[in-house]
Amino acid sequence: MATRSSSTALAAHRALLLDGIRAAGQISRAALARRTGLNAATVTVVVRGLINDGLIVESGRAASTGGKPAVLLSLGIESRFAVGVHLDHTATTYVLADLSGHVVARWSRRGGTDTQDPQQVVQRMAADVTALVTQVGLTLERLTGVGLVSPGPATTATGIALSTPEMQPWIEFPLVDALAAATGLPVVLGNDATAAAIGEFWAGALDPTSVFAAVYMGTGIGAGILASGHPIVGASGNAGEIGHICVVRNGLPCWCGSNGCLETVASAGAIVQAAQRAGCDLSGALIDEQFAAAARAAMNGHPAAARIFDRAADDVAVAVHTLTNILDLDQVILTGPAFAVAGPLFLPAIQQRLEQTFFARGAHPVTVSISSNATDAAATGAAAMVLQSELAPQSSASGLSLIISDPDRGISAGGSSAGAVPEAAAAK
Known part of the structure; x- marks a missing residue:
């Protein structure tokens, strides 16, 4: 024995x-x-x-x-598959990945946590997962599990999102358990920025010894942090919330209770509001469409739009500079749907600030780049979280702490090393 x-x-x-x-x-x-x-x-x-x-x-x-x-x-890349789901405020993105992390299929649809009926969203996600898998000729039995990520903050004690303004109906809703019951599959819950960082590591974009941050800009702004493959998630899984670094003293009130947070001046929503006040013509009914229109205007030389993005880029650079100094990062990747369309407007300001004022610049440079998979980074990373439950099952109490729910075993919390999610029920 x-x-x-x-x-x-x-x-x-x-x-x-x-x-x-x-x-x-x-x-x-x-x-x-x-x-x-x-x-x-x-x-x-x-x-x-x-x-x-x-x-x-x-x-x-x-x-x-x-x-x-x-x-x-x-x-054996076809021996295991995983689905990654990015549940954002206005959209839900799905990817199906094989054991190597290669994306076999993807799909995105409108509608996310902006609904007043979480249970309806769970049933829709379960149906979408089944449709995604069957369209490539697989059955649910071939899946290791489902990785589910959403914008923070979240609590690793229950896996329930906390009180972001857009997610009020989701407070106290057992999201992970509900999706596990609806799909019949193990479900792993994580933060979108951390998932994006894991996805970059999984894709081989990083030196295995790198101390790295994926700065993620979607609805909000956050950072997923890895040190030699080990995610740094904090006591409650909410490490890397750079969107709530104060960049404007006595600035605008933020929903988090503070003032002058980065998200109040440089998030997609804040940029859209500034562009609208400046009289920019923003097509589209949704924030992401309006943000893309503002970015196009700035890239095409619209003076007001260009000034707005210049200010936002400077503010993001301040936050990234702070994070880089604290953690002595050697690599930063800009990712997420907002950086997918506007990354070139932010990259020069971040590079310049780090080159000129990064504390350890005499010891080593910091590489800053835009992800090659910025649009689907969170969903791809969500699938990678599940796959790592096969490749690196739980071996210590340190590292990534995530919520895993198995329909046969209930909900449990676990930790792992080397960027792994806990084996628990999700490994089989």
């Missing part, structure tokens, strides 16, 4: 080898041993189990160097 410690060690070794294979794409057993520091015997035993479980496959042979060519291992 395996002891608890031996089971924990096996889970940790599986996680380490799977992540090594994922990162390498293809790798031999010997190279995997060197990469992970595990001895050859352990690698042989663990790899055998992973092959039996369908998580990895023998996918070819390395080029011969005189002896017998080494057998190469890679992920």
Whole structure:
């Protein structure tokens, strides 16, 4: 009979080898041993189990160097799939990803937490998940689970969103449990900015040792933070709320109770309001459409729109500079639907401030870039959260703390290392 410690060690070794294979794409057993520091015997035993479980496959042979060519291992990418759902205030985005994190299918629809009937939204999400999966010829049984992310703040004690103005009807609503019951699948809940950061890490956009922030701009502004693959989420899962850094002393009141927060002057809604006051012609009925119109005007040289974005970019740069100094970041990626359309209007101001005034600029530079998947970053990251429950099951109480609900086991909270979500029920 395996002891608890031996089971924990096996889970940790599986996680380490799977992540090594994922990162390498293809790798031999010997190279995997060197990469992970595990001895050859352990690698042989663990790899055998992973092959039996369908998580990895023998996918070819390395080029011969005189002896017998080494057998190469890679992920069994079609052995597991996950759905990522980004439930925003006015839209819901879905992606279906295979075990490598490759997006197989996506879909977006209008309507999110702006409804007065959360249960209706849950039923709609369950139907949408089924439709997304069946359209590519899969069944729900092929899914590892559903990753669900929404704008913060949230409480990791219950998984229930707190009192953002747009989400008042959702207070005290058991979102995770309700979606798990409606889909019959394990559900993992996370913050959209943290999910976006995990998605960037999963996609291989980062050095594994990077101390990195994904600055996410959608309805609000937040940051997902990873240090060597470990998410920094804080005591309640709300770390990285840079939208509530004060950038204007005695400024406008914010819904959070403070004044002069970044979101009061540089969020998509704040920019749209400023553009409307300046007389800009903003087409579209929704904030995201009006924001895109304002961004186009600024890029096309409209003086008032350009001034508004210049001020907003300077304010965002102040907040990013503060975050970078506190955490000694070496990489920042701008992501989210607002940066997808307006990233070039923000990037120069952020780069310039960090180049000129970042405290540790003499020790190392800070790379700032725009995500190649900014529009769907949160949904893609949500799927990655679930997939990491297969690739890196729970091995410690540190790292990412998320809410997992399994329809057969109820709701539980867990933590993991190396950017992993807890194995719990979501791993099987």
